[in-house]
Amino acid sequence: MHATANSGSAHPRLTNGVRLQTDPVTGKSVLLHPEGIIELNETAYAILSRCDGRTLDEIVHALAEEYQADPEALAADVNETLADLHQRRLIEYA
């Protein structure tokens, strides 16, 4: 049973076979996956680097604290980014 993208208790994580690392040429973060390479913007990196077993709520709170942002507004951004990555099968929910 998979939790939905909007459930705050869901644990988003990189799909098996997807790797997050730094591109040594550009210094930017990239997702490496079977079909290719995706360069991440700072927002996507900030979110994905925290997909380490934490729940969605915990990720939003950590980001809100670090960037001193409103958690509710932030939650919308996080959801949107994760929904896009989920649709591309780059993340899954545990």
Add this chain to the structure above:
Amino acid sequence: MNTPRPYALLAEITYRCPLHCPYCSNPIAGSVCEVPRRPQDGRFSDGELTTDEWQRVIREAAALGVLQIGFSGGEPLARRDLEELIHVAREASLYTNLITSGIGLDDYRVRVLRDAGLDSVQLSFQSDDADLADEIAGARAHKRKLDAAAKFRTAGIPLSLNFVIHKRNIDRLPQMIELVETLGAVRVELANAQFYGWAFLNRAALLPTREQVDRAREIAIAAKARLAGKIDIFYVLPDYYEARPKPCLNGWGQRYLTVNPIGDVLPCPTASSAIPDLRFENVKAHDLDWIWRESESFNRFRGTDWMPEPCRSCPQKEIDFGGCRCQAALLTGNAAQTDPVCEFSPDRTVVDAALREVNSSGGPLREWTYRVNPTMSARLESSRALG
């Protein structure tokens, strides 16, 4: 002009293969024999690169900016040092992909590959139907492939399947997609044969009819919608039926490089056989950085300066890059022509003639010629220095 950096290396570590698929993109036997006899800096390169040589190539590729490596062939499992090469690639932070027939995989091997850090596997199938699949492969392979799929799954290595589609199996697309579901793959490539190497030789037997292609496209689109979020389906059309050429390699010498079994570095895996008048450099004589940036072969079709009309003044020239150099060479005899698939190419008639032939013949099946291993394989066997 600033030289771009490459993102992916295709490592064709051997051309030996237990299968004999008539659409193989490897060079047909004759051209493979000639290549290794060419002198390299006064020496004669002889046979496949050694383990040490491949390890150096992999490190040089990573230093050049490559992020992904595909181990291919031939059948890469035929080299017993595959796991060592994967290990070195992972040490260099490369994403590792194995492109395999699955023949040669056993429980021990799959464990060693996983432990070496293999990131993903692309397993080829010829059909869902065992008899047809074995007939296409020219070997009893299908059952072993099913077994290999199960082994990769059990080991937890993400599995993609690949079906090369052609006249003889295209009508079984629904059953092939069912097999993908059964095997628990996360991704499937249903790629119509592209006409290079053995496939070019066997084109009359492989090119599907327009009716077949149209039906297959609809089936693929429907399956894509039905399985969205579960299995990624990539359907690749036979480009002869397109009006515009494919953006081959995303441009020559822009993102990809291939190293073949003897160490020749190619902008495209089929270039060595399709473009015989281009001289390719070898990793035994030069480092990868120099070959990528400076060599004539990588610079010949880089950018847009080489383009003839109608490409030169075409608004699409930065979108499809004039199509495929190998296809231009095979169909017109000149790699610097517009890809004849393009509707604006003066040579489009060559493609139309091939289509007319397959669509008007009423469909008696043509014989194909099975791929055979390079005739120097006996020498390769005795000279390879594997770890």
